Amino acid sequence: MTSIALFNNKGGVGKTTLTYHLAHMIRRLGLSVLAIDLDPQANLTSMCLDETEIEELWENPSELSGAVSAGLPEVGRVRSGQTIADAVRPILEGTGDIAAVEPARLEPDLWLLPGSLDLSRFEDKLSNEWSRAYAGDIAAIRTSTAFHRIIQQAAQAVDADVVLIDVGPNLGAINRAALISADTVLMPLAADLFSLKGLSNLGPTLRQWRADWQQLVLPRVPPGISAPQAEMRPLGYVIMQPEMRLDRPVKAYERWLKRIPRVYSSEVLDEAQPTREDDLHRIATMRNYRSLMPLAHDARKPMFDLKPADGALGSTQQYVKTCFLEFQALAREVLVRIGEPLEEVRPLAPTRPS
Template identity: 30%
Template sequence: MKSIGFFNNKGGVGKTTLLCNVAASLAIQFKKKVLVIDADPQCNASAYLLGEDHLEQIFLDNNFYSIDSFFDPVRRGQGYPQQMPEIVHSERFKVDLIVGNPKLSIREDLLATDWAATRNGEHRGFQTTYVFKELISRLDTYDIIMIDMGPSLGALNRAVLLGVDSFLMPLSVDIFSMMAVENIMKSFKTWQSALSDAIKKYILEEGNSFNIADKPVEWNLNFAGYVMQQYKAKSKAGIREPVAAFERIITKQKDELVELCSFFDSDIDDLNLGEIPTLSSVVPLSQQAHAPIFELSARDGIVGSQYTRVSEAAEFFHKIAANLLERVEK
């Protein structure tokens, strides 16, 4: 089982659309057993994968054991619960889902407060910080677990990133996305250093390591790669012409990515998983139908030239899924 967080601390980069369609490609095209965990309090992945009636039924059910409920015993200092969050199925995406919950945003305070305890080497802190790693470790019947994350470098996303095997970074060509890479790099260095010291303190205090699934925790996050969202460019005689301002950003962004790849002892050329063109005409239809873009048809409202966009989407998403599989299965 491989777990992958889809992460960028800048919003508007098409993260959830990318995750859901790549997840569907892995399930439909590559016959993988895929689970999506919606760890974004905005719950966009849940709203994309499930119909409104299904979501309403879940949120109105007081007995539904949610991802947020998994935190309750941890908050009370009772350790990890035996009960697991309920798993539902997305029929058209062909993936399973642990539905998101807006209450996860409240857990940010718990995770932030207990991070201080983690840095002091305290058992309570480690238990809270590694709650997602514990959750993921119990889901080993899946081939791939993909986690949707909000655009933040806060405590919630830190806990997710310390729990997954690797992360994938969606990028757009803009100055803020470029700055996000730099911020991520700084945060990773800080977290890695703090965790290294915390583990030493824990072992000194407890006389043994803190284990999840019988394995000692450590900084072992990998970079699965990045996907670039193409910018809109003018075409002349059917040929896409570069735009100088965007090309400057791409050049600077590549410099930042080289540094990030170096941090993970990887080559940037191996981490480019593909590009996504502008699919604005079909994304709303995909969201409305709760279906992958590459599976849309006339019954979903596809007409005329949109069939070409659907066909192109199949090519792009299947290629990215194939490249991602190659990366994580090395």
Template identity: 35%
Template sequence: MKSISFFNNKGGVGKTTTLYHVGFELEQQGYRVLFVDCDPQCNLTSHIFDLEIIEDIWNAEQSSIYDAVKPIIKGSGDVDFIQPKKVNNRNIWIYPGDLLLSDFDSILSETWTQVLARQERGFRVTTAIYRLYTKFAKEYEIDFVLIDLGPNLGSLNRSLLLSCDHFIIPLIPDLFSLRGSQNLGRTLSNWVEEWQDSIERTAIDPDFIIPQSAPKFSGYIVSQFNEYGRKPVKAWVKWEKEIPKYIKNFVYEPLSKSKNIKSEPDIENQYKIGQMKNYNSLIPMAQTALKPIFELTSKDGVIGDHHRYVKDCKTNYTNLVLRIIENIQ
């Protein structure tokens, strides 16, 4: 099982849309996929289920990611190992998101001081969601756990980034998206150092598995570019050229220092794993149909030149998934 977080400190970069399509493409290639929707905006969940199903999930009170950690929030126990919801006719499962998950963020902020003080409760709370999805993934032979995170460097995202095997950065070629990457590597490096220092000095029950917190940066995806005459527009090209420099200076190098890596990588060739178009009107069409863009048909409203975009989307995500698999080996 490989766990991968999709993260950017800047919102509106196509993070959830990309993760969703990667998950469905992985499933089409024969893998078993578990989504974990830890963005309180719940966009991933709303990509998969209609509002009636989401309402039923929240009313059931033992179905969403929030329900799993509710005993911790209320101070009544440990994580509740609930089952995720299976997507009909797919080898895909999801721990649905919940707006109330933001309540867990404040708890994680408080318990981080317990981690630094090397108290066992801090480790148990910080690893709650990790232990939830890991237990299910092992029992159901899940190949990929894909974790959707909100656009911030808060306590919830800290706990999830520290527990995952890999993280991927979706971004768009503009000043704001690049600016949002500038504190990512430094912050994550500090978190890793603090976490590893704490677990090395703590005596914890050997049956309690703690992630070693060495999340590997496994690539970036440039998304939402527009075309004119089947070529990227000039404004996109200008900022796209800046991306490798930002990734090198603000992601790769801070993380490499914490791991004593001294090699000089070819950032663009090694870490640029995909370049996705802005599919414009096909995105809401796919959301309405509750399916990926590359599965849309004429029955869903695809007409004219949109058929080419659907085909291109399939090719792009097939290639992207192959690069992701290559980079996480």
């Protein structure tokens, strides 16, 4: 199992949309996928589940006792007390360690560990316990490793090949705990000043978190507690194209685009002689599919699965096929970079209209 955190210090670049579609496409390529919503905004959860399911998930009383059941939820159904906030509530309230939660089964081989707005309450707890973990405080170590152990339990329960972790656009304590739990980090970027500044902040911060965890905390973790290695290996970046407008000319977009490889190499990879024009680390460039998003939201399916019955008529259906091929290429390249053997991935063709 390999975990991938999708993260950018700048919001609004399409990170959650990318996570959602990448999860569906990797499943279509023949692997079992678990998506984890660690963003307190819970946007990924709102993309995956309808309002009735989310209401049931958030408003019913939590059922925190017991281990993960062998009878997992049916497709399209969730159970109460099964969000990431429920999993950490015993730590937050001082009543115990992490609680087992059941991922929601969205489709065969595709699972979601739902998020919750209540997760934001865990921010201060994580922040306060971080420095105490340096001294080997066991309670602080349990708190700091909570996300890692929740992800580990959920991935084992559904036998996931790939875990995709959606996190919010900040450098706070929740994201720190989420990212140290990730094997790799994939960075969605826009070609603009804000994404470049985000990279400049992100790279040094990830290196500092990695060093602090590996040097100060890991040597003090007791044998009975599973702790992450904080590898956070950068996979590369995905350029999310903007919707071109008259006030954002193509030349400005190209100017920022040319600067990304060098900033990524110097700030994220810490290379002494950063790459200038080499796009080795760019995994893909994804065009703007904003016209398809409302249809996909209403149909509750990925954009590349839209059919005429969903409103994807005429030339829009060709756009759907283009979307399919782009996400297929992206998913394949991501699998190559995490070391998944492509010979085990079954052939894939676009879904025919119905």
